[in-house]
Amino acid sequence: MKCIDVEGLVKSFNGVRALDGLSFGVECSDSAALLGPNGAGKTTTMRIIAGLLKPDSGIVRVCGFNTIKEPRLTKACLGYLPEDAAPFMNLTVRENLEYVGLVRGLSNVKDAVEWVSQALGLDGLMNAQPASLSRGNRQRVALAMAIIHRPKVLLLDEPLNYLDIPTQENVIELLLSMRRNGTTMLISTHIMTVAERLANRVIMINRGRLIWEGSISELMNLVKPGERIEEAVARMLK
Numbered sequence: 273m274k275c276i277d278v279e280g281l282v283k284s285f286n287g288v289r290a291l292d293g294l295s296f297g298v299e300c301s302d303s304a305a306l307l308g309p310n311g312a313g314k315t316t317t318m319r320i321i322a323g324l325l326k327p328d329s330g331i332v333r334v335c336g337f338n339t340i341k342e343p344r345l346t347k348a349c350l351g352y353l354p355e356d357a358a359p360f361m362n363l364t365v366r367e368n369l370e371y372v373g374l375v376r377g378l379s380n381v382k383d384a385v386e387w388v389s390q391a392l393g394l395d396g397l398m399n400a401q402p403a404s405l406s407r408g409n410r411q412r413v414a415l416a417m418a419i420i421h422r423p424k425v426l427l428l429d430e431p432l433n434y435l436d437i438p439t440q441e442n443v444i445e446l447l448l449s450m451r452r453n454g455t456t457m458l459i460s461t462h463i464m465t466v467a468e469r470l471a472n473r474v475i476m477i478n479r480g481r482l483i484w485e486g487s488i489s490e491l492m493n494l495v496k497p498g499e500r501i502e503e504a505v506a507r508m509l510k
């Protein structure tokens with residue numbers, strides 16, 4: 273079964289086509305990297321899947337639910353880390369996490385806050401306001417807000433942005449453990465090592481259309497002798 277199913281998405285902004293009949297799917301428990309050059313339509317796609325933006329036409333199903341017809345069920349099943357995610361700046365980190373836990377309808381918000389603060393090393397930051405935090409620590413808070421309800425489907429836009437190297441390793445391990453527990457992921461990234469470490473599938477888009485879809489090992493087979501994977505992807509994205 274596909275936990276993310278995108279069919280014929282079209283979206284224009286002021287007459288400019290950002291998505292032009294985009295279709296792809298991510299099987300449940302798979303993790304797919306969404307690759308594409310600047311302006312390819314990755315963020316637009318993520319926002320439509322998250323139910324934050326309406327397509328002009330096309331259908332998206334998340335966990336089998338139609339994002340337009342069943343928005344509550346869709347949203348309950350997913351977590352979304354946008355690029356440059358901003359927590360509520362006038363609440364403390366703890367209040368931000370409690371707020372998301374309450375909105376998500378968690379039965380035990382206290383335990384969920386405890387789990388996610390441990391998982392992302394937020395213990396010393398809980399009483400700080402996000403405005404006073406570094407960008408990397410703010411990214412950790414935003415990640416915590418995206419996963420506190422342990423969603424079945426996780427949409428991540430450049431999840432390792434701003435993180436120091438030890439935190440990157442910690443977050444990679446956390447996301448891989450969520451994957452092992454069955455979380456389906458779609459990860460938009462420009463960094464091939466992020467794709468290789470977190471994903472088993474690759475979806476490449478350009479000018480709002482699908483240009484290639486396959487497994488990481490199928491992608492590796494397309495890399496020419498002496499070529500780096502980044503060079504192969506750049507060649508394919510032209």
Ligand SMILES: Nc1ncnc2c1ncn2[C@@H]1O[C@H](COP(=O)(O)OP(=O)(O)OP(=O)(O)O)[C@@H](O)[C@H]1O
Nearest residue numbers: 285286289290308309310311312313314315316317
């Ligand atoms: N709110 C908006 N208003 C007008 N145009 C938009 C809007 N959002 C996106 N676009 C346009 O849609 C196209 C796709 O943008 P999008 O942000 O989805 O690309 P992207 O693949 O995420 O790019 P990047 O890698 O640079 O983040 C671009 O031409 C962009 O200028």
